[in-house]
Amino acid sequence: MKSFGRALLIALGTGMLAVGCGSDPLTRSERGILEGFRLGPVPPDPTNAVADDPAAAALGQQLFFDTRFSGPLLMDSALGLAGEAGLVACATCHEPAEGGTDHRSTPGNVSIAAGYTGRNAPTIYNARHDGPWEFWDGRRDSLWSQALGPLESAAEHDGSRLQYAHLLYDCYRPAYEATFGPMPDLADAVRFPPDGKPGDPPWEAMAAADQDAVNRVYANLGKAVAAYERLLVSADSPFDRFMAGDETAMSEGAVRGAKLFIGKASCNECHNGGNFSDGLFHNVGVPQAGPNLPAVDRGRADGIAAVLADPFNAAGAYSDDPTASGHLDGLVERPEDEGAFKTPTLRGVSRTAPYMHNGMLATLRDVVVHYRDGGGPPGSFAGTLDSAMAPLALDDQEIDDLVAFLEALDGAPLPPALVTAPVLPAGCP
Secondary structure: OHHHHHHHHHHHHHHOOOOOOOOOOHHEEEEHHHHHHOOOOOOOOOOOOOOOOHHHHHHHHHHHHOOOOOOOOOOOOOOOOEEEEEEOHHHHOOOOHHHHEEOOOOOEEOOOOOOOOOOOOOOOOHHHOOOOOOOOOOEEHHHHHHHHHHHHHOOOOOOOHHHHHHHHHHHHHHHHHHHHHOOOOOOOOOOOOOOOOOOOOOHOOHHHHHHHHHHHHHHHHHHHHHHOOOOOOOOOOHHHHOOOOOOOOOOHHHHHHHHHHOOOOOOOOOOOOOOOOOEEEOOOOOOOOOOOOOOOEHHHHHHHHHHHOOOOOOOOOOOOOOOOOOHHOOOOOOOOOOOEEEEOOOOOHHHHHEEEEOOEEOOOHHHHHHOOOOOOOOOOOOOOOOOOOOOOOOOOHHHHHHHHHHHHOOOOOOOOOOOOOOOOOOOOO
């Protein structure tokens, strides 16, 4: 495999194969490959000037947990009754203390916010370690622009950028202005209606300059949330400690699973690098079925047009460095994009059930069996199966060992103050 060759050459060239004499459970080449899974620092994001600003992250944590950044529910649910507003926060579907994902999801009934979302909420842990693409279909190309999508999605927060700009003005103005500078005069209700987004009559009646001012406030909301999310890094797993020299950190089964992962099972063809993801899109044949799922999901095929049209993409007017957009150059839909979805990180994976883009697989064992069988039956998913999806001759013990290795990728708990709701501004709408 190409990934095998690259990792082995790197290991040989950098002298990283110094191991014990005969007692190492891994071969020299295996250890060399696994060295390539070391987690490095969070990559910079030049499109977000406050990406690593502690004040922006503190503001972003408040925004992440504030349910006031939402509109009415579309249906009765555990959150409340249809029509009730102010009940959804980012943390509703991405619980930072619980693996950064939605544990209310079940196969075929994925994340519940204002409505059913149609796709499984991915973890926000390590979200900036695997390339620019965000969401399962890559329809956003930065962490900050990703944060903006759910806020106006009818099935998620079901609100509008004018609503959120007013909320920031009324409740967060000092913290916002300390980070981003003066806000527009949102107290002027004639220029800035209380609610609206592109396509809504109140928004379309606004002057272009005022629309731009609100868009900038909205973009900055996303940039603050992204600064917070960049702190949610899952590291120091049993695997990391094992690779650092603690031979007792992983069980014998997990070590056997690691050997399978980079060997017979070839999982590292897509799950590679420090975040166990190539950051790319593959059709792995997950059946599209369930009472709250669309009959067809084209995945990356729809995501490409969406990211190119996004006014908040890396090349757009609200990016802090539009030159950092080379990933958009020449981007076009290809036949293999039909039904393809982004390779998710495997760090912390045992805490992120259910699995796959539509939550169709309930357990890690189900996931391994899915790959052992070479994907779902033809006709149960859109597009053509990725060429790497061939059935694997794995017995029950090997499946158990792979699961044990995946469980050994769970990082140490994050600081409680970072993953729990901070004090929110009171005395405002």
